[in-house]
Structure formats: structure tokens, C-alpha cells
Amino acid sequence: MPAPRPVQQGDHVFLVDGSSFIFRAYFQSMNQDARYNYRSDRLPTGAVRLFCNVLHKMVREGVMGNKPTHLAIIFDKSEESFRKEIYPDYKAHRPPPPAELVPQFPLMRDAVRAFGLKPVEQIRYEADDLIATYCRIACEAGADVTIVSADKDLMQLIRPCVVMFDPASGDQKAKGSRPERIIGEAEVMEKFGVPPAKVVDVQALAGDSTDNVPGVPGIGVKTAAQLITDYGDLETLLARAAEIKQEKRRQSLIDNAELARISRQLVKLVDDVQLEVPLDDLVAPGLDARGAIAFLKAMEFNTLTRRIAEDAGLDPAAIEPDETLRIPPGEAPGGAPAAVVAVAVATPEGGAVAVATMEAARPDAGPPPARRVEEVKAALTAVPVDVAAYETVGSLEQLERWIAGAFDAGLVAFDTETTSLDALQAELVGFSLALAPGRACYVPLGHRDKADLFGAGLLPGQVPAAEALARLKPLLEDPSVLKIGQNIKYDALVMGEQGIRIAPQDDTMLMSYVLDGGLGSHGMDELSERHLGHKPIAYSQVTGTGKARISFAEVPIDRATAYAAEDADVTLRLWQLFKARLVAEGMVPVYETLERPLVAVLARMEAAGIMIDRQILSRLSGDFAQGAARLEAEIHALAGETFNVGSPKQLGDILFGKMGIPGGRKTATGQWATGADVLEDLAAQGLELPRRIVDWRQITKLKSTYTDALPGYVNPRSGRVHTSFALAATTTGRLSSSEPNLQNIPVRTEEGRKIRTAFIAAPGCKLISADYSQIELRVLAHVAEIPQLRQAFEDGIDIHAMTASEMFGVPVEGMDPLVRRRAKAINFGIIYGISAFGLANQLGISREESGAYIKKYFERFPGIRDYMDATKADCRANGYVSTIFGRKCHFPAINSKNPSERSFVERQSINAPIQGSAADIIRRAMARMDAALAGAKLSARMLLQVHDELVFEAPQEEVEAAMPVIAAVMEAAPEPALKLRVPLRVDARSAGNWEEAH
Template identity: 60%
Template sequence: MKKGDHLFLIDGSGFIFRAFHAIPPLNRKSDGLPVNAVSGFCNMLWKLLTDARDTSVGVTPTHLAVIFDYSSTTFRKEIYPEYKANRSAPPEDLVPQFGLIRHATRAFNLPCIETEGFEADDIIATYARAAEAIGADVTIVSSDKDLMQLVTPNVHMYDAMKDKQIGIPDVIEKWGVTPDKMIDLQAMTGDSTDNVPGIPGIGPKTAAQLLEEFGDLETLLARAGEIKQVKRRENIIANAELARISRKLVELRTNVPLDMALDQLTLEKQDGAKLIAFLKAMEFTTLTRRVAEACDCDAAAIEPAAVPVEWGEEARGPDLDKGDAATEQKAAASETANTEVSDKQDLEGNKPSELARTRAEAFASHPIDRTRYVTIRDIATLQAWIAEARETGLVAFDTETTSLDPMQAELVGVSLALQDNRTSPASAMIKAAYVPLAHKTGVGDLLGGGHAENQIPMGEALSALKDLLEDPSVLKIAQNLKYDYLVMKRHGIVIQSFDDTMLMSYVLDAGKGNHGMDGLSEKWLGHTPIAYKDVAGSGKSAVTFDLVDIDKATAYAAEDADVTLRLWLVLKPRLVAEGLTRIYERLERPLVPVLAEMEERGITVDRQILSRLSGELAQKAAAAEDEVYELAGERFNIGSPKQLGDILFGKLGLPGGSKTKTGQWSTSAQVLEDLAAEGAPLPRKIVDWRQLTKLKSTYTDALPGYIHPVTKRVHTGYSLASTTTGRLSSSEPNLQNIPVRTAEGRKIRTAFISTPGHKLLSADYSQIELRVLAHVADIPQLRQAFADGVDIHAMTASEMFGVPVEGMPSEVRRRAKAINFGIIYGISAFGLANQLGIERSEAGDYIKKYFERFPGIKDYMESTKAFAREHGYVETIFGRRAHYPEIKSSNPSMRAFNERAAINAPIQGSAADIIRRAMIKIEPALAAAGLAEQVRMLLQVHDELIFEVEDGAIDKVLPVIVSTMEQAAMPAISMRVPLKVDARAAQNWDEAH
């Protein structure tokens, strides 16, 4: 072997397990012998031997060996007798395949290597290092994390089942550490399948974080006293020795005595007849035919080989850690394709944080070049792009449509961006294209223009795109994917495997401005994309995108995909570096399809009811208006606070209350109520008029305009990334602010109805934010009260004022309730005084008293503020961050405002996280109960979920929903306070609530 050679080391035991679980066991020989793993193994080998160049490895091997485990009694047992002690017997159908795979290896004329006392991984490690020392390149065919410690610039891994190369950046992105730190990481996290103990309570994320901070395990153990988290510190100190043993278990030996020298692994010519004989025995007809073609043999003339099958115990060497189906599935599910950045040229960053920077710099030297964009006008070219996306496993994707409303939008074209691996440096080169599908000609033409020429027919293009978008092995990257998801879903395409750069930015930087593409592009790429209005015009002259010239459309649309891919390359490693991957993957990304489906379903709103209410409101408002003019002595625009102020405080000379920030007299409801209390009749009428006109204009008049012409339902849009705390927001229409507090307002809710044969089911969390407060601040009395299910505000009042709960005056309870809410909002004496209509000094006394009774609350507030000042953000109980960059402002009121917001955010945000988790879990929970078909989740209103349920299924559905919601924090967080959910079903939203 010499410099420049390429050695392939195949982890035979690992592959067989992986293939066994990945390939359906349908694949049996006619006599019933299961051969699915053997089949996968043979196909993979053939592919690598004949056209490895066409896989993502991209090179042809000069040397190759298949390595197996010999037995499970290795030196590791001596270090730690419990090593792999908990493994279970392999599945019955797998047992005979171990022997068959060794036969297969020999049939391929390949070295079949195993050494007693050592695991396959140690042999692989030894060969890899030896080859590397000579200057050869190495590809380890395996996706086992235990081998990732071997990855270097010259040693790659290759996941044959996903056709994915794993290099340094991939290890970093998956585990948050460089490959050389993998040993330390595994030593800390342990491995349940191998029974490697590790340090209890330390998972991959924590381990990566600690390694980023301390450098390596030994340093960490030496300086463990510096760790702030008490429990973590104690765990690490107590288990230091266990960690050291674990390290010995996971560190691979690179000095295993080798039976075959590297030179003996030279790839030999195939013996076609021998291979075909084996393949025929296995009844692999397709592969037999291919091999026969390739070696120009007559397969029919070759007799199947006699292959002995070992069913029994003596079948050697299953390496069970690779065989834990649950582990494998989890890995496959959590790993939605990692970056495919090739690092052949550049040794990209040693830390994820540096990777983000390195890439941003790479983009600076390869700025966006719109002249390179292409317009795809024929199906063959589109197919070629799709094939390339399959190779790289990564594609940025964007749709162009006729509307911002995904329920109305007509698809006009799609754009794609790919990493171009043939250019160098690979990390910086991206190619992008636009596929026009429904552009029209003749803008300004009276006939409205016809279909533009040279566009791929919509159906043909969609069918090709469907294969790509639904392929789980290709990661689709989009900005605000929910939009594209809905548009494509309406065309029968359900996007699988995706990332959303908007959501990544949101998870990283909530509270630091918007997460729109143009802003992110400026911020991370220093590039200003073409403005939409420069392409489609604005205002009266604006046209829909189908009327945009295709060349202009290409520049605009392809750029969007290009920018999106570049953003992803920068944001993905940042997510890892900041330890936020989990939040993104568990709390953010899974909500995209959930919300998209809620938006798509919509809810029925009864036009007649609203119309009748509008009439009633119009009459009442007109009557109120007349009375206002009567009392004012003249007609004026009541809706103008300016004119109203002139009447009230000028003409009538009523005492003005507060002023607005522009110096106008305030005419707020609060001010008017105060004036009414003084006995003036006009202010009361104004308040009434305002309520009536508000209900009419915002709700009864506006809602019918949102009824979709086809579905006849109202489809709100949810924004996942527009609040600082993690709440959703709803718009067009906003269905999170439908009136409920007044009887008049509640009538509007009666217009939200279920479809025939169904009921609306409303399930809402009771006092969720106070419960979260009791949990995070750990207040014994509050915890007890919630555990006992008593009236929380009455309990608070009783504690503070010494009044027994029995027979408590409602005013006393009201004050306690206001204080409880005030606490959640980051209380101030000013605000509380305002709320209760008392003196500021009195409010201050209440707060003081409250802090005396519940000192933990004060502690929580102070420590939250200190945390916010130190880090610039606060965290929810699940680790979501809300940033407050102005928390150190020199402006006292600005600073105080930020402090209150920072105190509120973990409470509001944790509650938001809990309901997010519930929303993600609901569908699977219902499906598990066999009820998925009878229920549709329609709306979310911060602490409430509204479902449409088939009449007959309500009794079964209700408990599933209630318990899913109540258990939603588990298992991530075990709440110190129970969560309580109330649920009810009725014909309309008013009665259900």
C-alpha cells in the first residue's frame, strides 16, 4: 500500500444488524430462510466494488477488507466485567445470516477478518491508523458512533444505507464535538446497549457543552469543582472513576495484532462464477443478472453453491450493540441528514462555533452570483437536478406563488439550490435554479395573457418533485417551510425530512429582531437579496408572480433558494454550538406539519349568526351614537380620540386623567371608567359605543371575509417565530383574541361551530402559568395548594392577609389574584396600583408582604434578572431562550421593562413549550388509541386546544386529550406541580369553552 491508495474497511457485524432492521424481512429464500441482511450486504458490496465513484464516497477502493467480531469475550471484559452484560439474544431471523455474510464475503473474493479477543472496531481502528500513517485514505463503511473517534481529514466514514459520507463536520454537527473528543464524550454519556456506565445524568448535549468548556475529560474531572450546576457537579465528582473506566471501554485499540498486512488487502479481481454460484444459492436474481452482465458469464450455466446454514448457538459473533432496534431507530429518526459539506480541501473548524464562522467567511470569498442561476425548462434537466440532490442528500427549496396566503396561493414555480461538490472549496459553492411552471405571457394584454412557452407541464414536474420532496433521505431546506409545506400539500405532496432556517434563527435568536429571509441574509451573509417589489412591483402596479418575466423570476427565485442554503450552512452549526439542536428538533421543527394541518383544516364559522349579530350591533351602536351626540351637544367622529378628547376635556371641561406619549389627553377605557364613576354620563356611553363598534368591525363584519371560497371554512395562519417567549401567534384572522369576557362578546363564539355529526371539544390548561411559577421558583405553599387542588388565589389571600379561605370576601380574593398575575408579569408597584385602583404605596406594601410570605418568588425574580444580565437571555424549563439585549440599558424605565419581560419569559415560555409538546404528542396519542380518524385538532389559543370530534367518539377521545396534555412535560421535565386540564365538548365554541 502506498500514498494515495484508498482502503475500505467494512464493519461487517455493524452492517448486518443495520440492514436486518432497515430492510423488511419479506426478503426470504423460497425455503423460508431469512436473507434480508445478506441481500443488503451483497448489494452494498457490489455497488462499492463496481461504482463507488457514483456513491457519495466518490472514489474507487484500491484495498478492501470486511471485518467481523470474533467473540464477545474481549479485553474489555477484564476492565469491566459488566461490559455488554445486558445484551439480549439476537432475533431468531438474524442468527443464520451471520454465517451467510461471511460466505458472501468470501464469494466476493474479499478478505474476511476477525481476531480473537478484539472487537471488529479495534481491528478497524488498527488498520485505519496504519493506512493513514502510510498516507493512504480510508473509508470505514459504518455509521456506528463508536467508530467516529477515528475520523480525521484522511479517514472518513460512510453510511452505506443512506449513501452518506461522514467527515469531521458531520461528527461535529451530530455530536457537538470533534472526532478526537468522541472518546471523552462517550466516556461521559456511557452507552446503555453496551452497558458502558458513563456519568449518570450526562447526555450527549451536556457532555459536548462540558468538553467545549474544559477541553477534555481529564481536565474536566480535575476542575469539576468549577461546575455551577450543583447536581451535575456532584455527579461528575462522584463518578470520576466510572468515567475513566468508561473511557477505557470506548477507546479503540490501534495496536491489535493483525493476521493480514495492509498489502494483503489489495482488491483482487472478482471470480464471477464463484460469486454467481453464491448469489444463485441465495436466490438474488437481480444481482445475479447484474454480476453476470458485468463479468460476461452465463449465469444459467452455473450451479448454485451449497451454502451451509448455521442456525444454532455456535453461530459466531453477533455484536449486539449494533442490534438494539430501538437505538437504531432512534438514531435514524433523530438524524435527519447531516450536512454533506465535503472537507477534503479545508480542515474546517474544530468547534461548531468556528464552523459557522468558517462558512460565513467562505461565502464572503464566493459571493452570490445571480448570473450563474439557470432556468430549468425541460424535464430531463429537472431530473438531473433531482438526481444530484439525491447524491448530496441536501436541497434548498422554495415555491413561488400568486399569494401570500398558502390556502389561496397558486403554484407558479419552484426553485432549488444544491451544494456543488465538483467545485472547490466545496463548502462555498452553491448552484441554484428556477423551474417556471405557470408563468403567463402578455402582461397588460387585455386577454390576461396566455401560458408562457417552454415550461415543464405542471403535472410532470410535480410528479418528479414529489419523489424528491417525499424522499426521507434527502433533507429539504426552506425558509418558513410551513408555507411551502401547505402549498405542496394542496398539490398532493407531503414534504418529508426538512429543516427551516427561519425556525433555526428563531431558536437561536428569539428576541433579537425578525427572522425573515432578507434580514437573515443581511445579518449572516452580508448580502441584500432582490426585493420582491422590484420584481413584481408594488401597490396598484403590483402583479402576481405568474406575470413576472421568467428571467427576472429566475434571478429572484433562485436567489431565495441559494440564500436559504447558505443560511442553513451557517445556522446549523450554530445550533449545535449553542446546544439548541434539541429545542429546534423537539419543540420547533415537529410543529410545522402539525400547524400546517391545523391551518389547512380551518374551522366552520356560521355566516348567518355573524350577520345577525352585525345587525344587532349596528342598531345598538347607532343608538349609543345618538345618545353620545345628545350628551355632547354636537356631532363628531367618536372614533377619533383627538376629536373625542376635544369634546370631553375641552367643550365639557371634564378633568383629564393621564396623557398619551404624544401629549394628547388619553381617552382610554380606564380614563372613561374613572370619569363615569365621577357621575358624568357621556364617558359611559362612549365606552359602550366603543365595545359595540369594536365587536362589529373586528369580528362580526370581518370574519365572514375570511371564509374560504372553496372549503367554506376560516383558515387562520399561525406564526411560529414571531414572539420572544415561544408562544405562537395567529393572524388573518387572529383567532386567539375572539371575545370571551363579556356576554355581548361571547355571542361571537357561538358562530364558531362544528360540522354535522361532530362537536367542538375545547381543552384548556388550568392556571398553567402559576403552576409553572410554583415549579420554577419552587414555592412550598403554592406546590401544596396545587397538589391539593385548592383555590390558588384564595390560598394566596389567606397566606397574605391572614383571612380564612372559608367565607373570604371576594374583594380580598380579587386583590390576591391581581398580585398573583402581577408576579407573572414581573410586578411593579405602579402596575399593581393601576390594576387595583389603589395607591402606589399600598401596592408596594402588598408586594413586600407577598415576598415575605413567599421568599422563593423574590429569589426567583432576582436570580432571573441576574441571569438575564449575565447572558443577555433567559431560558424556559426546556431550555428555550428568549433574548433581552436591552436588559442593561442605561435608561431606567427601559431597563425595568426588560427586567419584567425577562421575569415573565421563562413562565410564559415554559407554558408555551408545554402546550407545544402536547400538540406534537396529540396525534400519535390518538393514533395509538385508534382514534386519529375521529378527531381533528383545529385551533390553539395559548393554553387551550380546540378539536373537532365525531359525536360517537367524544367519550373515548376526551380522556386521551386530557391526559396527553397533562403529561406533556414528561419525560423531559418532571414537574413539581401537577398540570390540570379541563375539557368539554359542545356544538359551538362558546358552550365548549
């Protein structure tokens, strides 16, 4: 530290609100690639990295053209300030800090020291009080002061010698980011309607929901500003409250005068703190380059390390990282410190359960993670879910208070209520917000009287939609405020239609999916009952069922408030619990890299949609109808009579009754079983009638599911088909598609391929299909370490021909296609745990022959059998298997006493790590794709994901440039987390329609 120097006229003092910036840096870090948010030992460091960037810029350049003579980085020492003595409920309901932020608190202080500064904090006082005291001392000495913060509570300090500097909120080019700005007296007047000296009086009346400052009920900032302007100050207003004409306002001021006075004590900053660190001691240093580099290397912030080393003319390799910042392995899952799960939760009595503190953020402090999670759960369930306590927001002033509370808290649970499950065509009826357990509201926008549903009249007591959304937009788009939702992709699409982008976000449905995939559904009602012991109001309870069901727009506002606000409240509670569990169970990387980034990606894909050619579909529908009629005639001829081919009962009676075909079995209802497996087994035996029925079913299904139905899915506004992708629908991590399902169009039949020709590019564009080549076999070669397979992939050899050569001793050159086809069936069958019976049906051979093939396969590739046996054993022991990226696929029935069920689950457990790893790889590619295309200045956009394939639309002139970028991203997707032992290969082609590009 430099030698002390008295502050004097002409000096410029910088006072940095470190506590406020910590939270902002954390939420900004959630907008960046998750790879940059963790050290290699999985210690969360994203907020620290952004903090260091700002700190470096401030020390080196100052702000807005000014460099400091004195610089203080000021933190809150603890939550227990003197204000608790005045009002015990002060900040009692403040939401807990995010679990991953807690271990970064002490690292922020380490960063300050590393840059040659001294972190300033003092017990019983908040950072704002220390800033107020330093301001007074500096101004009295004739110096100028810049407070670096966006905290509105500090605006009361602004005067001719004091301004605030609000740093830019994230990437200046990002939509929704807030540019850096200077806040002076004019900006305070704009925000509060009064000059800085009167801000405390306005805040005393309006209160602060985030800090639990009570204020006067029914008075918001605008009303408070008008009252203070009219009466001069708070005491004069309270003394003359009886003069106020509005009865409700007058009575509220009279009844709550003492609360207003207490609130003023809470919001007024003290400027006479007996400082432990004098301002004269905080002379701005030159950058301590060596100390900074040692810290940055320990944090693995490579870019900033290089920048500082180059500026200082130092060789970073010659400076050792600060080993005191290294976390010993094994302290917590993933190498992260145990205190990473620390949270604090509000209690019904207005206090808080501190599950861990900032001081407990070192590896050797606090109870074990599992116990902490249980403490979090106990604290959450102790706060009652009281639907009567939720607030209906009926005015813009009320809404602004809630929005301000969300900005102050740095997070908000958000949920929309609409008229349709189709997010792109739904009408927004209202939205709900929650800031802490038990503190939630509903903002009605579009509720109508049932009798006037199609009229123009809205029910009274609602906020004008356009004005409400204008107020909401800055909150939902601000990078420094985390938005929490349950299936938030739906809400993102709904708000996207309003021109609002939600970012950053967390999704409780996806958190649950990461933690408990395969152990049950992930709907909010089920999660609430399972984890919180609370059964929420069902949607059907407010809308009714059957013919009596009404639109949500017809639901009375009071009932809508109870339902919608409860959803936001429960979602926030689940988030607090799941956030702790993710870290305690070592699942943060899975959520951050494989789930959370995909929400925005899939929302963009769904909003984009894909064009279809209705004429092609109409023509195909006619062709399929003719083909079905022809097959139906052949079926009737083979059966010797006419019957309803679509009736399983009539079909069973023909096959097993009249014709007496052996092997029939009856279902529990007494009817003959005629499922696809039965018919395909009979067809494999050479029976013509079952084969014709299988063909008839396939062609009629294609007609009804696709050629007839797809035109009905065209969005009237966009003219495109918009499928919906589900992230949490399968045990293995595979995405699913619905409304319409575009992942199940068959590609192995000529008819299915014809349907793909109807999916077309927009005029002037082409579709690009980028498909992983044999990705699951490549993953198998990696996880099972099969030398022959690895070498074949390395050499680019035809893997199926190689397998046939290895198994049957035939040369690859001139190989019989039938032999290769059998090897291919075995290769893929092994991945899915195929049985001798299944392989026999697939190849049309005897079970003895197929059994011999499988036996020989395992003899030739013994590593595969070892992998399968080890995987089953692990699943039996743990109840789950894991992908190569750590996703857990749970199989609770693995130890079932039912042999058939157990055998089925064992096959699933064998396949899950392979299929799941392949799914994770393409997710990683999708998460990076938009940035890669934008970086290459390409406007191509993803439209579809079909398991191992991505479909893009690109301007025709960009196609040749886009395909190598797309392929490169997909092939490098596992890195840097993992380097596969076999190379990935992607085939990319373009055409005017999907089939030709595939």
C-alpha cells in the first residue's frame, strides 16, 4: 500500500460499492459461456473474473476520463447492522445469495488485496454508511467524489462535490445491456421526483420491499415525491396529515406515522462512522502487477493475466500462482469448496436461517453439504405458503415498487399466464413475480368478463398492458438481474412476441431434470409436493374441466392472483433448494453447460420455425390415400373378406381366429394382440397378410400424422411451422419434439423421405443439414476403449465393413452387402442391448444364428462385454449411470424382482451412457453455434434438431462459408471438457429442401 496522504482540494476520491458490484458481476457472468465461470477444480469464479476486469480498468484508467487519487473498495461486513436494533425485521426477507456466489465473496477481497488495495468493511455498519462517511470527509477537504455503484440508496449522497458512476451492465452490444453513465442531481430528480436531499423522505414514505423497510401502505414513489414537494419534508407532512383531502391516504399517513419515522431512520445513511481505515490511508496505488498476476494465475484468468503482464513488461511464466488460493482436492464434490452451497432463508418470524456465512466459505468451515441442503429445505418449508398474502398489482405505481424490489434483490421469479399452450399464438393475460418465499404478486393485464370475452371491455383493477410491459422490459432484459422460472422457455417465447428478451435466466424444471432425471416428472406441482410438501392450486381448479372449462382470461382476478402468485412463490423456493443441491451433488457443470444455455437457443429455434410446401403435402396425401386403398384391397383379398383394417379386434379375429395363424396371444381384455411387434414377427416368418397390414399402418400413419396434419400447424403470422422442443422429456438427455413432432419422420422408408421434401428453405435461402456420422458407435469406442473400433475411426475406415471383416474373416474389399448389413445391425443392436430374439427378427434369421453372431461379436470385441457388465453393476449399486459429461440417468427399477422388467431396464442402462453422451455432445454444439456463426459474420440460423442432426437455414450466398463453421463447432463440441479418443465427423450438405440436404 502507498504511504498515507491527506485528502486535499483538487483530489478525486473513488468509492466503490463492492457489495453491490459482487451481485451484479455474478448475474452478468451468467450471460457468458459457462466454461468461463469455473476454475478447473470446479470452483465458481465467474463473478470474480468480471470483478477483476473492472478493478483493473479502474486502477489503470479510472472512469469517464478521471483517475483517482484515493480509492476504496467497500464491502458489507455482515447482515447485522445497527439498523436491526431499530427494526428487527430490517432485511429479514432479503433473498439468499446464490449458492455459487457465496464462495466468491472472500475471493473478491483476495482480488482487492492482490491489486494492491485494502478491502474496507466494518462491523455494525453497512458499506453505504462507510461511503457516506468518506463522502463527507472528502467534501469537507475540498475533494471531488465518484461513487461507483448503481444502488439507489446512495443517491441521497449526491451533491456538487459527489456524483455516482453506474458501470455498464454487461456487454454493451448485448440487447438489454445498460450503458455506463454518470448520475448527478438531474438523474436523481428524474428517478425520485425530488432533489438528493429529499430522497430519504420519499423512501421513508414509499418503503423498500427488498430491505423490508415498511414505509406507509398505499404510498409509492410518485405519490411520496408529490407529498414531499407539497409539504417540504417528512415531519411537516406528518404534522399536517389531517389536511390531506384523499381519505384513504390521509388515514394511512396518520395511522402509520411512526412507521414512516422508523423507515426514515432505516434509509438515511449515517456519515459519522468512526472509521477503522482513514480516508488518508486509501491513496490509489499503481497496479501491483506481480501480486495481481499471482492471483490471476491461481484463478486461471488467462486473458487478464497476459494483458497485465504485457503492460508491465513481465513474463507471466516466471511468476508462480498464489498457492494459498488453491482448494485441496476432495473438499467437496467436483473439487469445489463445501461452502459453495451456503444460503440464507427467511423464516416466518421475520428472521433468517443462515445456513452458511461469508466467513464459512473456506473449505474447512461449516457443516457438510448434504446437511446444509436439509437445513435449507427445513427453512423453506417453515415459511407458510399463504395465498391470501399475495398482492394483486392494479396500478403502475404498485408495479414499479415490485420492479424496483427485483432490481434491488438482483433476482426475481417470473411466470406468465396466457390463453394457450402455443406460446407463439397465446394472448398474455398477466404475469406474476416473487422476490422471497411468501412475497409474491400477480399483475393482471387481460382479464375479461365471461359474457364479454370477445368484446373490448376489460375487468377493472388491471394495469394497462402496454404500459406494464414497458416498465417490465428493462427488468427482464437487465443482465444484472436473474430471472427464475419453471419451464422458462415458454415464458421467453411469450415475452419474445412482446419484443422482450428474458436474460439471464434459471429454470427449476431443468435443475430438477439434472438432479433427478428418471426419478419422476419435473412439473412444478409434482416438484412442490415432492420437495416442499405443499400441493399447489391446480390449473383445473381455477379454469374448470371439460365443457365447463374457461379461458384463463375469464378467471376472476382474485382467484388468478392466488394461483399465479403461488406459482412464482413455489418456483422461487424450488430454485433455492435446487441451487444448493446442484453444488452439493456436484451437478453444477451439467446444468450450466448442458441445460441452461439451451433454453435461449431452443426458444430462438422455435420462434424461427421452418417453411413447408403445402402443395407437396397435398399431393403426397393423395398418393398415400391411393396407396392405402390399394393395400386395403390386397388385404381383403388375402383375408377372403372385407373388414375394418384399422380395428385391432377384427384384425385379430381374422389372423388368429379365421386363418388360425399360430403364435397368437390374447391381451387382458380378451382380444388378440395385434401390435407392431406381433405383426412384424409374423411378417418376418414370411406371412403376406401381416406384412401388408404393417405397410398399411405405416402409410396411413404418415398421412394422418404428417401430410394431412402439418398444414394445420402453420402459424398464420409467420407462415411457418413452429415445433416445440422439450429439454426435460427423456432420461438420457435427448430432446423431444411436439406440436408437431418433427423428430419421428421416418427416413428409412421412401414415403418418409418424401415428406421431408415438403420442408423447404425461404426464397433466396438454402437448408443445411449437418449430421454426426455414427456418433453413438464413436462414443462406444471411447467409453469401452475398443482398440479395433478406435483405430477404424481414426483411419476413416467403413466401421461396419471392418466389423464384418473382424467377425467373419472376410476382406473389406468386395464385401457382400448382406454381410456388411448384418454387421451394421449388430453394431447398432449392441448399443441398444439387443437380444438374440430382436436381432433374429431384424435380420430375418433364426434365433440360434443371431445368438451365435452376438456371441462371436463379444469374443472379438471383449471390451464391449466388459463395459456392459460394469455399467449394469454400477447401475445396480448406485441406481443411475452417467454420461461422459456427468449427466446422471436414474433407473430406479434396475433391481426389480420382475425378471422381464429388470432385463428391460438393464438394456436401458447399457444404452443410456452412450445415447446420453451423444445427446450431450450435440447440446454442447448447439450452445456454441449461434456465437460461432455470428463471429464468422454469418446470418445462418438453426431451425431443427433431430437427435444427431442439426438443420439450418442460410442465405444462398453464405451456404459454402457456413457449412465448415457448423461442422467445426459440432466436431469440437466435447472440448475442452473432454478429448474423445476417437474423432467426430460431421457431414454437412445443403439444398432447397430437407430431404435433398440430408
